[in-house]
Amino acid sequence: MLDNRKKQILQAIVDNYIDTAEPVGSRTIEKKYQLGLSSATIRNEMADLEELGYLMQPHTSAGRVPSLTGYQLYVDELMTQYSLTLEEIGVLKSVMEEKFDYLEKIISKASGIMSDLTNYTSVVMGPKIKKDSIKNIRLIPVDSQIILAVIVTNEGIIKDKKIRLRHISDFEGIERLEKAINSHLAGIESTEITMDRVVRLVNEAKVSDDITIAVLEFIKECITSQSKDDLYVNGSANILAFPEYSDVSKAKDFLNFVGDKENMMLAISQSASEAGDISIKIGGQDGNADYSIITSKYKIGDSMEGVIGLIGPVRMDYKKAVSVMKSVTDMINNKMLEITKKEDGHE
Amino acid sequence: MLDNRKKQILQAIVDNYIDTAEPVGSRTIEKKYQLGLSSATIRNEMADLEELGYLMQPHTSAGRVPSLTGYQLYVDELMTQYSLTLEEIGVLKSVMEEKFDYLEKIISKASGIMSDLTNYTSVVMGPKIKKDSIKNIRLIPVDSQIILAVIVTNEGIIKDKKIRLRHISDFEGIERLEKAINSHLAGIESTEITMDRVVRLVNEAKVSDDITIAVLEFIKECITSQSKDDLYVNGSANILAFPEYSDVSKAKDFLNFVGDKENMMLAISQSASEAGDISIKIGGQDGNADYSIITSKYKIGDSMEGVIGLIGPVRMDYKKAVSVMKSVTDMINNKMLEITKKEDGHE
DNA sequence: ATTTAGCACTCACCAACATCGAGTGCTAAC
DNA sequence: GTTAGCACTCGATGTTGGTGAGTGCTAAAT
Numbered sequence: 001m002l003d004n005r006k007k008q009i010l011q012a013i014v015d016n017y018i019d020t021a022e023p024v025g026s027r028t029i030e031k032k033y034q035l036g037l038s039s040a041t042i043r044n045e046m047a048d049l050e051e052l053g054y055l056m057q058p059h060t061s062a063g064r065v066p067s068l069t070g071y072q073l074y075v076d077e078l079m080t081q082y083s084l085t086l087e088e089i090g091v092l093k094s095v096m097e098e099k100f101d102y103l104e105k106i107i108s109k110a111s112g113i114m115s116d117l118t119n120y121t122s123v124v125m126g127p128k129i130k131k132d133s134i135k136n137i138r139l140i141p142v143d144s145q146i147i148l149a150v151i152v153t154n155e156g157i158i159k160d161k162k163i164r165l166r167h168i169s170d171f172e173g174i175e176r177l178e179k180a181i182n183s184h185l186a187g188i189e190s191t192e193i194t195m196d197r198v199v200r201l202v203n204e205a206k207v208s209d210d211i212t213i214a215v216l217e218f219i220k221e222c223i224t225s226q227s228k229d230d231l232y233v234n235g236s237a238n239i240l241a242f243p244e245y246s247d248v249s250k251a252k253d254f255l256n257f258v259g260d261k262e263n264m265m266l267a268i269s270q271s272a273s274e275a276g277d278i279s280i281k282i283g284g285q286d287g288n289a290d291y292s293i294i295t296s297k298y299k300i301g302d303s304m305e306g307v308i309g310l311i312g313p314v315r316m317d318y319k320k321a322v323s324v325m326k327s328v329t330d331m332i333n334n335k336m337l338e339i340t341k342k343e344d345g346h347e
Numbered sequence: 348m349l350d351n352r353k354k355q356i357l358q359a360i361v362d363n364y365i366d367t368a369e370p371v372g373s374r375t376i377e378k379k380y381q382l383g384l385s386s387a388t389i390r391n392e393m394a395d396l397e398e399l400g401y402l403m404q405p406h407t408s409a410g411r412v413p414s415l416t417g418y419q420l421y422v423d424e425l426m427t428q429y430s431l432t433l434e435e436i437g438v439l440k441s442v443m444e445e446k447f448d449y450l451e452k453i454i455s456k457a458s459g460i461m462s463d464l465t466n467y468t469s470v471v472m473g474p475k476i477k478k479d480s481i482k483n484i485r486l487i488p489v490d491s492q493i494i495l496a497v498i499v500t501n502e503g504i505i506k507d508k509k510i511r512l513r514h515i516s517d518f519e520g521i522e523r524l525e526k527a528i529n530s531h532l533a534g535i536e537s538t539e540i541t542m543d544r545v546v547r548l549v550n551e552a553k554v555s556d557d558i559t560i561a562v563l564e565f566i567k568e569c570i571t572s573q574s575k576d577d578l579y580v581n582g583s584a585n586i587l588a589f590p591e592y593s594d595v596s597k598a599k600d601f602l603n604f605v606g607d608k609e610n611m612m613l614a615i616s617q618s619a620s621e622a623g624d625i626s627i628k629i630g631g632q633d634g635n636a637d638y639s640i641i642t643s644k645y646k647i648g649d650s651m652e653g654v655i656g657l658i659g660p661v662r663m664d665y666k667k668a669v670s671v672m673k674s675v676t677d678m679i680n681n682k683m684l685e686i687t688k689k690e691d692g693h694e
Numbered sequence: 695a696t697t698t699a700g701c702a703c704t705c706a707c708c709a710a711c712a713t714c715g716a717g718t719g720c721t722a723a724c
Numbered sequence: 725g726t727t728a729g730c731a732c733t734c735g736a737t738g739t740t741g742g743t744g745a746g747t748g749c750t751a752a753a754t
Binding site: 385 | 726733
């Protein structure tokens, strides 16, 4: 479709624009990137690229700026690899050497690292538990009103939640419910939590509905990972460093977007679900969006998976972002392995 | 010290400046506030007020702006009461009617409401548990590596934490530890958690040090309220709406300040501890601060207390902020009463 | 048939300059 | 003690012309 020379030029333009945030002109390309072409030729090619929709001109006598399609082509075909600097590797290493006990700490640290290294806004979604890897569920009455529900996965990760009820008296019932849930659990899907199944459970456990429903809600939450508490956002103030957000109202929009956790979870999980390992969503596709979202899935053994993401201006350093994200994903995987391995060694 | 007329004029100036964010001149005061004085007289008084240190002039031919001491006098003596509008009362009412099960939900909702109503950044610190109101502590091993530690207060509020250890085998030891802690608990102070005490506990429980230390750490956290998870910050993007933060670098400083939870907890608890019910800290006193912090304590029965706060530009609508804060504090108290009453009815 | 040099043209950006007006301080009259 | 009047200050706003980076086009060079 696009001949080689056009691609080279497009790549140079995108690279340069990502770097400088300024429309790039033909002379800049001629001097900075030795393509063996005169500015006039580049000029002609640029006119072509504009006609094809890969470039845009803010005004007649300005340089060119990549269009969304331009960025798309860039991330799909043109983008080169970025290698982390020694310093960056150092930061990652130092984190690798820290001891982590809990999933949450790793997750939140990962988010911090990502935003530190990229200066973009990072977001990490706590893992959802895969249906078939729940080792067991415990229901512990701690008070006359509160049950602590705990899910333990095969990998030894636990999630817990307090369930508050009007009054608990039927302790044996809760025990029966615990048993009933554990035995019916194998391979439960969130969509399979139907009234039917609930009725059967209630019958078996002979415990009041409200307890059962609350517990099942919790399980569903773990499977679909829809808890706001599991979302870690970092470095949203970074956005202000980018000239495209020196307009305060734009910055405000952005911060409101990133601050709204529901919204954010939706955006992240949508973006992630559509693609495989790493997905890049270039601004404006949601209609309301002036920024790009890069997401990557991480896995904890076979039992859990979650998503990490970076959000920044459309003029984002995609190659750096992608490479940092890969490293962080690896880091999470390794650190989790460490935690879960520890247990295996002992049992 | 200050005669009445000077106070009136100072009040008018502060009120107006809070409203408009613009230096206020003598003519404005003459027209907007009927003090029965000509602009010339007001001018003279303003010159006096400036000499006394209550006002400042950005430049020779501009109006006057309150100085920090000016604000201080204003909040101490001059500030009138603000009554919430019907609309604002409506918002609060609608929240009052919602059902809340959990402390955390109320807390986080309260934070949201506060920032919505004032357009400032709100922060709510989860309550710390008073030492003498811990009903009991439970240690529940849920896995070969994890103990769930749960504190239940007299009011029926619970806090819990996962404690991960290398390997747990000594289940009886944990039970002994639980008993030992519960019996030694009466009147424990965070400062009293010394090596000494730990040793004694370990001796009594005959369980390994690391478990004991981890559990005591958790208790300490609950007593001193030093958990980052219990801090809810809302509406930090609001700051961008204020002209004093249209300078992006200032806005960035602010957002970084508010985003740093450790920092924030320190600032809030310092501010709150110094005064009684409501404390107003006017910018700059920390050296690094360009903004004001208003804090108010809330209580849950006799067993817990926490802090809510508002952070905004020095030119803050103090009267509104204070009144909203009072209402929200009341709301928290009432809602908590509801939750804890529920239990009393049953027991 | 490309590529390139050359040139006229466009347009954002900036500095210099003038203008405006809100606000002051001071003096003199009330 | 208060106020009217006036000269003065100084930031904000608007205008103007120059500058330079960049373009598109044409004609010469390869």
